[in-house]
Amino acid sequence: MLRFVVRRFIYSIPVLIAVSIIVFVLMQTAGDPLSRLRNDPRISRSDVIRLEKKMGLDKPLHIQYFNWAFKFAKGDWGESFTAHRPVLEIIAEKLPATLTLMGISFIISAILAIIIGVYSALKQYSFFDYAATTFSFFGYAMPIFWLALILQLVFGYYLWKWTGIRFVYTAGMSSVGMEGSIIDRIQHLILPIATLSFAQIAQWSRYQRSSMLDVLGADYLRTARAKGLPERTVILKHALKNALIPVVTIMAIDLAYLFSGAVIVETVFSWPGMGKLFHDAVVQFNYPVVMATMMISAVLVIFFNMVSDIINKYLDPRIKYD
Amino acid sequence: MLKDIKKIVGFFTALFIALILIINVGCKAKEEPTKSATEKPTSGGTLVFGYEQEPETLNPFILGGDLAPTGDVANLILPKFFIVTPDFKYEPSLLAEIPTEENGGIKKNPLAITYKLKKEAKWSDGKPITSEDVKFTWETIMNKKWEIVTQSGYDLIKKIDTPDAQTVVVTFESNYASWRDLWSGTYYVLPKHALEKADLNKIWNSKITISGGPFSFKQWKAGDSISLVRNENYWGKKAYLNSIVFKYIPDTNTALAQFKAGEVDMIYPTPDIDLLNQLQATEGAQVLSGAGTQFEQIGFNMKNPILKNKKVREAIAYAIDRKAITEQVMKGNVKPLHSIIVPEQSRYYVPAWEKYTKNIEKAKKLLKESGLKNISLTISTTAGNAARERIEQIIQANLKEIGIDLKIKNTDPATFFDSWLTDGTFDIGEWGFMATPDPSGQIITFSGEQMPPDGLNNFFYSNDKVTKLADEQDIELDENKRAEKIKEIQEILAEDLPTIPMFQRITFIAFGSKVKGPKLNPTIEGSTWNAAEWWIKQ
Numbered sequence: 106m107l108r109f110v111v112r113r114f115i116y117s118i119p120v121l122i123a124v125s126i127i128v129f130v131l132m133q134t135a136g137d138p139l140s141r142l143r144n145d146p147r148i149s150r151s152d153v154i155r156l157e158k159k160m161g162l163d164k165p166l167h168i169q170y171f172n173w174a175f176k177f178a179k180g181d182w183g184e185s186f187t188a189h190r191p192v193l194e195i196i197a198e199k200l201p202a203t204l205t206l207m208g209i210s211f212i213i214s215a216i217l218a219i220i221i222g223v224y225s226a227l228k229q230y231s232f233f234d235y236a237a238t239t240f241s242f243f244g245y246a247m248p249i250f251w252l253a254l255i256l257q258l259v260f261g262y263y264l265w266k267w268t269g270i271r272f273v274y275t276a277g278m279s280s281v282g283m284e285g286s287i288i289d290r291i292q293h294l295i296l297p298i299a300t301l302s303f304a305q306i307a308q309w310s311r312y313q314r315s316s317m318l319d320v321l322g323a324d325y326l327r328t329a330r331a332k333g334l335p336e337r338t339v340i341l342k343h344a345l346k347n348a349l350i351p352v353v354t355i356m357a358i359d360l361a362y363l364f365s366g367a368v369i370v371e372t373v374f375s376w377p378g379m380g381k382l383f384h385d386a387v388v389q390f391n392y393p394v395v396m397a398t399m400m401i402s403a404v405l406v407i408f409f410n411m412v413s414d415i416i417n418k419y420l421d422p423r424i425k426y427d
Numbered sequence: 428m429l430k431d432i433k434k435i436v437g438f439f440t441a442l443f444i445a446l447i448l449i450i451n452v453g454c455k456a457k458e459e460p461t462k463s464a465t466e467k468p469t470s471g472g473t474l475v476f477g478y479e480q481e482p483e484t485l486n487p488f489i490l491g492g493d494l495a496p497t498g499d500v501a502n503l504i505l506p507k508f509f510i511v512t513p514d515f516k517y518e519p520s521l522l523a524e525i526p527t528e529e530n531g532g533i534k535k536n537p538l539a540i541t542y543k544l545k546k547e548a549k550w551s552d553g554k555p556i557t558s559e560d561v562k563f564t565w566e567t568i569m570n571k572k573w574e575i576v577t578q579s580g581y582d583l584i585k586k587i588d589t590p591d592a593q594t595v596v597v598t599f600e601s602n603y604a605s606w607r608d609l610w611s612g613t614y615y616v617l618p619k620h621a622l623e624k625a626d627l628n629k630i631w632n633s634k635i636t637i638s639g640g641p642f643s644f645k646q647w648k649a650g651d652s653i654s655l656v657r658n659e660n661y662w663g664k665k666a667y668l669n670s671i672v673f674k675y676i677p678d679t680n681t682a683l684a685q686f687k688a689g690e691v692d693m694i695y696p697t698p699d700i701d702l703l704n705q706l707q708a709t710e711g712a713q714v715l716s717g718a719g720t721q722f723e724q725i726g727f728n729m730k731n732p733i734l735k736n737k738k739v740r741e742a743i744a745y746a747i748d749r750k751a752i753t754e755q756v757m758k759g760n761v762k763p764l765h766s767i768i769v770p771e772q773s774r775y776y777v778p779a780w781e782k783y784t785k786n787i788e789k790a791k792k793l794l795k796e797s798g799l800k801n802i803s804l805t806i807s808t809t810a811g812n813a814a815r816e817r818i819e820q821i822i823q824a825n826l827k828e829i830g831i832d833l834k835i836k837n838t839d840p841a842t843f844f845d846s847w848l849t850d851g852t853f854d855i856g857e858w859g860f861m862a863t864p865d866p867s868g869q870i871i872t873f874s875g876e877q878m879p880p881d882g883l884n885n886f887f888y889s890n891d892k893v894t895k896l897a898d899e900q901d902i903e904l905d906e907n908k909r910a911e912k913i914k915e916i917q918e919i920l921a922e923d924l925p926t927i928p929m930f931q932r933i934t935f936i937a938f939g940s941k942v943k944g945p946k947l948n949p950t951i952e953g954s955t956w957n958a959a960e961w962w963i964k965q
Contacts, residue, residue, distance in 0.1 A: 135841065136841040136845060137845075140841060140844065140845050142490075142493070142576070142577075143844075143845070144844050144845075144883070145493075146861070146868035146869070146871065146872060146883055147577060147579060147863070147868055148576065148577045148579065149577065149578075149579050150881045150882070151578075151582075152575075152576065152577045152578060152579065155578075156490060156574060156576075159574055160490075160574070185483070185491075186490065186491065187483035187484065187490065187491030188483045188484050188491060188632060189484055189486075189489060189490075189491065189574070189628050189629065189632050190484075190629075190632055190633070198649045198650070199649075199650065202650065254680050254681075257680075257681060257684055258684060261684055261688060262684050262687055262688045265688055266688075270447065271447075272444075272447055274690065275681060275684045275685050275688055275690060276676060276678075276681045276684070276685055276690075277651065277674065277676070277685075277690075278650075278651055279651070280690070281473070281475055281652070281672050281674065282473075284648075288446060288447065291443070292447070372677045372678050373678045373680070373681055374681065375651075375674075375675060375676045375677060375678070375681060376650075377481075377649060377650015377651060377675075378650075381650075381677065
C-alpha cells in the first residue's frame with residue numbers, strides 16, 4: 106500500500122508541471138491583463154509600457170514562467186493583478202462560501218441519490234422507478250443556467266408575490282442586516298443547493314440503481330436468504346454494502362471538485378465562490394489567480410483519484426494493487 | 428430504516444416551514460406603509476443598491492481600480508475639483524471658482540493655472556483639504572513605485588506651487604486643452620497626512636481609511652457588499668441617507684428578480700432594451716433612461732484596396748439605412764447619431780453626417796462611378812452581442828440592394844480588439860466609442876500619428892489636415908477656437924468617411940417607489956454622482 110501511494114505521488118509531479126506549463130502558455134497566448142487599458146483612449150502608450158515593465162510582463166515567456174514557478178514552489182503564490190492582494194488571501198476568502206455550498210450539496214445529493222437509486226432497483230419497473238428515471242433524464246438534459254433562473258423566479262419571486270411570505274431568497278448569502286440569523290442563511294442556501302443537487306442526484310442515482318441491480322442478482326444473496334436471514338438484513342447488510350462500492354468510488358473523485366465551485370450557479374445566485382473567482386480571473390487574464398486555482402484543482406483531482414482507488418481496494422478485497 | 432429517515436426528514440421540513448411562517452407572518456404587520464403628504468426630504472434610512480460588478484480594489488489610482496465599480500464607490504468618499512453634470516458641464520466641487528483668464532486663473536505662455544480651493548473643505552478627521560494635498564496627489568501619480576493606471580496630463584506638469592493653503596499654482600511644460608479633467612473624472616485629491624508614508628499599492632485595496640465626501644467607508648464583505656455611512660463631518664451639504672449598501676449581483680436576471688422582489692432598492696444594470704421594457708412595466712418602479720455616452724459606429728479599414736476608393740465608402744454610406752437600424756435595435760429610444768461627437772457635447776457638436784440617409788439610387792450611382800464591380804466585403808464585430816449582430820444583418824441586406832456582397836465574420840472581444848483591429852485584418856468593423864466631457868479622446872483617434880499598435884486609429888486613416896487640427900485642438904486654450912477646430916475636423920471626417928456613426932446606447936437606472944432623488948448622469952460620474960441628495964420616504 107505504501108509503495109502504491111509513493112509511486113502515485115512521484116508520477117503526479119511531472120503531471121503537475123505539465124499542467125502548469127500548458128495553462129501558463131495558453132493564458133499568455135490568449136490575451137494580456139493590460140488589453141483593457143490599451144483600448145482606452147484616455148490611457149497613453151507610455152502608460153501601458155510603464156505598467157508592463159512594472160508587472161514584469163515585458164520579459165520573455167519562459168523567464169516569466171520560471172519566476173512564477175520558483176516563487177510558487179516556495180509558497181509565494183503572488184498577488185492578484187487587479188486586487189493587489191496575495192492570491193492565498195483571496196482564495197481563503199472565497200473558499201468557505203464554496204465549501205458551504207458544494208459541501209452541503211454533496212452530502213444531500215449523496216444521501217438522496219443512494220436512497221433513490223436503491224429504492225428504484227428494489228422496486229424495478231414500479232411507478233417510483235419510472236418517475237425516478239424520468240427525473241434523471243431531466244436532470245441530465247437540463248441546462249443549469251435555465252434551471253437556476255427558473256427556480257429563482259418561481260420560488261424567489263412568484264411564491265413571495267402570491268403568498269406574501271418569503272420562503273426563500275433569490276440570491277446572495279444573507280440579507281442586509283441579518284447576517285447572524287441561521288434561518289436567513291438557510292433561506293439563501295435552498296435555491297442554489299437545489300440547483301446543484303438536481304443534476305448531481307440525477308447522475309449518481311443512475312449509477313446506484315444499476316449497481317444495485319447487478320448485486321441483487323448475485324448468488325450469495327440467494328445463499329443468505331436460504332440461511333433464513335430476514336430480507337431487510339439481506340438487502341442492507343449484504344447487497345447494499347457491495348452495491349455502494351462503485352458509487353462511492355465515483356463520489357470520491359467528485360470530491361475533488363468541491364473546491365472548484367460552480368461558476369454558473371455562483372453567478373446567478375451571487376454566491377462569492379471559487380468558480381466565479383476563477384472565471385473572472387480568466388476573463389481578466391489575471392495570471393496569478395488563474396495559475397493558483399488551476400494548480401489547486403490539479404492537485405485535488407490527482408489526490409482524490411488516489412483516495413478513490415484506495416477506498417475501492419479497501420472495500421473490495423478482490424482488487425489488488427502492487 | 429427508510430421509513431425512519433422519511434419521518435425525520437418530514438419532521439424537520441415541517442418545523443422549518445413553521446418557523447418561517449411564524450417569523451414572516453409575525454413581521455408582516457409592521458410592513459404596512461404609512462402615507463406621507465409632504466415631499467420634503469427626510470433624513471435617515473439605508474439604501475440597498477444592486478450593483479453588477481464588484482470592485483477589484485478601492486484605490487482608483489492603481490491598476491484594477493480604473494473601472495466604474497471602484498469609481499462609483501470612490502465618488503461618494505473622495506473629493507475632486509470638478510463634477511460633470513448630466514449635460515456635460517464642468518461644475519466646481521472642491522474648487523471655489525472655475526479658473527478663467529478673466530479672474531486671473533489662467534495664464535498663458537507658459538500655461539499656468541491657479542486653482543482656489545473652498546475654505547470650508549476638510550477631511551473626516553477634521554484636518555482641512557489644502558493645496559499640499561493637491562501637490563501630493565500629483566507627486567503620487569508620478570511616483571514610479573506605484574502601479575498608477577495613467578499619468579496622462581500629469582506628465583505635462585512642470586511644477587506646482589502652494590503659496591497658501593487654498594491656492595494651487597500649476598505650471599505646465601506645454602499648453603494642454605484638457606486641463607479640466609485633472610484632479611477630476613476618475614482621479615481625486617488625496618490626503619497627504621494619511622497617505623504620505625503609506626504603500627499606495629496596498630493601503631486602499633480593501634478600504635478607504637478617510638473621507639472628504641458625503642459618505643465614509645464602513646465595511647466590505649468580500650463577494651457580498653460594501654457599506655458606506657453618512658460622513659457627519661462633510662464640508663458640503665450633508666447627505667440624507669444614513670447609509671448606502673452596494674450589494675453585488677453579477678447576473679442581470681438575478682438583479683431584476685431581486686429588484687422586483689424588493690430585496691434591493693435600486694439597480695443600474697448593463698443597458699438592454701428588453702430589460703428596460705421589463706423595468707418600466709414593473710409595478711412601483713421608477714425608471715430614468717436617456718442617451719448614454721457610448722455610441723456605435725461603422726469603421727472602414729482604409730488599408731483595404733476596395734475601401735480606399737472614396738466612392739465606394741460614399742455608396743455604402745448612402746445605402747445603409749441608419750434610421751431603420753436605430754429604430755429596430757433601440758426600439759425608438761434614441762435617434763440616429765450624426766457625428767462622432769454626441770449632441771450633449773453641445774459646444775463641439777455639428778451634425779456633419781446628417782446628409783447620409785438611405786438613398787439607393789444615389790448609392791448605386793456612386794458605386795458605378797467608383798469603377799468597381801462585384802464587390803465582396805466582410806463586416807466584423809464582437810461575437811455574442813445580439814444588438815451588434817442585428818446591425819450587421821440589416822447592413823448586409825442594405826448593401827445587397829446595391830450589389831455588394833457582405834459577409835459577416837465575428838470573433839470574441841479580445842481577438843477583435845487586440846488582433847483584428849490592431850493588425851487591420853478586417854474590412855468593415857462595427858464597434859463602440861465613448862464620448863467624454865472633454866472630447867479629446869474621440870478626436871485624437873483620427874490623427875495620422877495614432878496608427879496601431881501605438882495608437883487607436885484602427886481606421887488606418889490619414890489626412891494631414893485632420894492630423895494637424897487634432898494636434899492643435901489638444902493645446903488650444905481658447906474654448907471658442909478649440910470648438911471651431913473640432914467642428915472643422917468633423918466636417919472633414921464626414922467627407923472622407925473613415926467612419927459612419929450609428930446611434931448612442933441608452934443608459935438607465937431603476938429605483939423603488941420609496942426612493943427619491945436619483946438623477947441619471949451618463950458621463951463618467953456615473954449613477955452615484957448625486958447620492959448626497961437621495962432620500963427614502965419613510
